[in-house]
Amino acid sequence: MKNRHLRGLGVLCVLTLLLPASVIAQSTNATISGTVADPTGAAVPNAHLTLTSVATGSVAKTTSGPDGLFSFPNLQPGIYELRASAQGFRDFVQTGIEMTMNALVRQDVKLQLGTAVQTVEVAANVSPLNTTNAEQKGSISPEILQDLPLEVLGTVRSAANFAILMPGVTTGSGGNPFDARINGGLQSGDEAVLDGVSLAEGLMSQSGMVSIQSDFPTSPDMVSELSVLTSNYEPQYGSTTSGQIIVETKSGTNQYHGALYEYHRNTVLNARQFGTPDRSPDIENEFGGAVGGPFRIPHVWGKERRTFFYLNMTGFRAGGALAAPIFSVPTMQERAGDFRDWVDSSGNLIPIYDPDTLRANPSFDPSQSPGLNNLPYLRDQFMGCDGKTPNVICPTDSRMVNSMAPAWFKYIPPPTPGVG
Template identity: 30%
Template structure:
């Protein structure tokens, strides 16, 4: 009896391990990292410097110590803005504010220390580097503030990725689009690291297609990687489109919206006027909202987004009719 129970236990453990391994392979990394290097005024590295990284959204702080090369890497960071404080004996405290971390990318921060007392502080507003020196991946990241200002037709963001370099959209439908001349099966679209392609479409030419809607109000950023993908892509395609959803923060935030279109605001089509056809009905209402905030300060957060689209419409169709004389 004990042998049978032990056998069942081992079978369950093996099954769980197999599922875990499959999930690990299938998931694409959607976190980023910060690589900091600490130097003195002469350009020499400062080993042993104390680093404190604060997530500006959750206000959580991670502390570390620079290695013998004066560097340290903060891995597995959620996309967003961070503040880095650096202290070392004999130097002023340096604070770098608004360091932006993107999904699947490394943000390099060169910390320049100044001689002085620790009680003195040098504050620097971080700016993205012109060249990403720690990766050869060709990527483009667009954040939520830019997404909200785009004149999108609707609130589905998938079509937006076709504005990036290397995108090729044939006439007819965006579902047949590719990147850099690669076949459709080379494209992988993920939502928070989970594959959002249908395997049925992924193996064919209509791979520019997702099952989970990519709604504007729920997205934090989108990263398109088209060349030189690294191991964090887990071999899931030669071109990656990574969508990352928003998250709750240490303060409450939310919004509501409605996008409205109506045929009373439109002129009639020229061809419809030519045949005396009435203006076609078009009434489109997209509305919703989002809310996020803390459930437990600095520990547990929530984010909720709801969107709905209603679009009753009519369309004009022409059909030949035979006359009695025919």
């Protein structure tokens, strides 16, 4: 009895762990549907339809209903071939059907009278127009992901950067994808979804471009498609104030494929930054490789079951920086208490006041507006040991003698000659 209770408790724990996955996961699969009709437009019931993936060879089959309707849901993005057959009609074949993420494609089949040995073949893609619902979506195709370059700029290249090419996506006054706003929504108000899983992060629950572009950059070499849902999308995409950035990773195909890559940036190829005498040291290397194909081992590959794999590894190394930051540090003269080099753009000395001399101005008139001739408080300017040298702190001042500034100055580098 005790063992039975323990087994029941174990099953309950497993089911509890599985529940969040079923709630959080979001489908990125596509659907193709349509009607099978004869030359007069009448519905053809019980037509046999077969949909084949060109990349993996996987086959899905269905039969048209009494009204001629058919549907193939839950399809992975890729290229498909549709075949339809019915008694008394020629076979129908359409090749080159490209399915993208979340695509709701309608492909009607018009059968011609004839024998089964005759085939009507159509080599054309389906219409990109979405006639099923009012969802607005833009996509970056695998060809664009492969052909358009991304700059190696201090971190791993991220395919999410392509999202700013979409209509309705803006970065404000700059071109930084991190600042992307979708359809006028808030910055960082979007949501990112990778292979159907939201990339919401821990305690802060941030997602969107923050996650997929900065914190978890997805290399273009591992992404098969990127799309942005901007409006009228399904309720499953509810964790956002603007749009959805959806990324689908690559998968293996019937053939083995591999690649090696290296993206290099160095100091010699860079221009000199304005305001610095030399080029900033900048050595960046992004490197990696990918391999994918069929997983031909027993129990995971056969006539009824096919398994594919795809592995991508990316490394990034950087030395130096693209830009040399310029910091203001005290000059050696100022570290000794001499601030006579503090002048404005006209060459006039900027006064340095002794904070310990702050006192109320007995001549201040509260009925008048404060100004240069009506100050509420007065301070004395540092005038050196002789009392005649403006902006110089006397070295024998007890505050200078007991100051911790000299110990701090040891860790501050001297100013760079010719910069400033």
